[in-house]
Amino acid sequence: MRRYLLTRVVMVLPTLVGASVLIFLMLRLLPGGPVDVLTSPEIALPPEARQALEAQFGLDVPIPVQYVRWLGGILRGDLGRSIRTNQPVLQVIGGRLPISLELAGLSILLCVAAALPLGIISAVRRNSAFDLGARVLGLLGLSIPNFWLAILLLLVAARYFNWFPPMTFVSLLEDPRANLAQMVLPAVTLATSLMAVVMRMTRSSMLEVLGQELVRTARDKGLGERLVVAHHALRNALIPVVTVIGIQAGYLLGGVVITEQVFGIAGMGSLLINGVGHRDYPVIQAAVLFSAVAFVGINLAVDMLYGYLDPRIRYG
DSSP states (O other): OHHHHHHHHHHHHHHHHHHHHHHHHHHHTSSSOHHHHHSOTTSOOOHHHHHHHHHHTTOSSOHHHHHHHHHHHHHTTOOOBOTTTOOBHHHHHHHHHHHHHHHHHHHHHHHHHHHHHHHHHHHHTTTSHHHHHHHHHHHHHHHSOHHHHHHHHHHHHHHHHOOOOOSSOOOTTTOHHHHHHHHHHHHHHHHHHHHHHHHHHHHHHHHHHHTSHHHHHHHHTTOOHHHIIIIIIHHHHHHHHHHHHHHHHHHHHHOOHHHHHHHTOOSHHHHHHHHHHTTOHHHHHHHHHHHHHHHHHHHHHHHHHHHHHOHHHHHO
């Protein structure tokens, strides 16, 4: 098990370095730059003033030197300052990150709580009325766009319940009721499509495992159906399900832009969009790098969970 985990951890380092290089270089390929955005296009900026601004933002040196400086700052815990607001990037992200973490966590929690039971029961009762209904719900969840569902939920809440979610973010620790009132609709919006994917994957994986020899052997030994499904079938069926949940969680932590915009949530997604619009290089680099770290970290956690679910992976 230790060797398995060590191998996965070692693979993380070159992945993060490669991601940082791509983030830095691809950002420089965008048309325009911070100086172009900050200055008016109608007024020609003198070359001396332009050079002074580029020097202030650290853009007056070759790109490899800029990257080395940025990487050195990351190793020191310094992500730079926002070009637009002059705030430390860590402070900017620190104000947005808890919002995205809470939204992603609630969405995953709702998804798992609904999708796993639906997928398991649908597989056990294959071709029943329940199975048909669950599959129809899964198709609807996959077909409905998130932005349309978000607007529909807002309209229904306002029209029929005369209720509007608060637009100013309130911390969960400060006022749990107001916080959940703001987060429940966007969490349901994000969980709907994710729930459809996880439910269908759970059903498909369970059907495959239920037809395997190990399940038939467990039944032949006289074990109850609940024990067979919960202990033998489910554990073996969870590996692809955990993979899907991990991938979707990475997307959610990176910030779901459209949903955040519809509900007025100031999370990582809206921060990234504003940064791109203003060519705020330090903020964009930090936000995208966080998304990459989140993906890598979640995949590492999924790999560790593989070892727990399947001893053949742990000892292979």
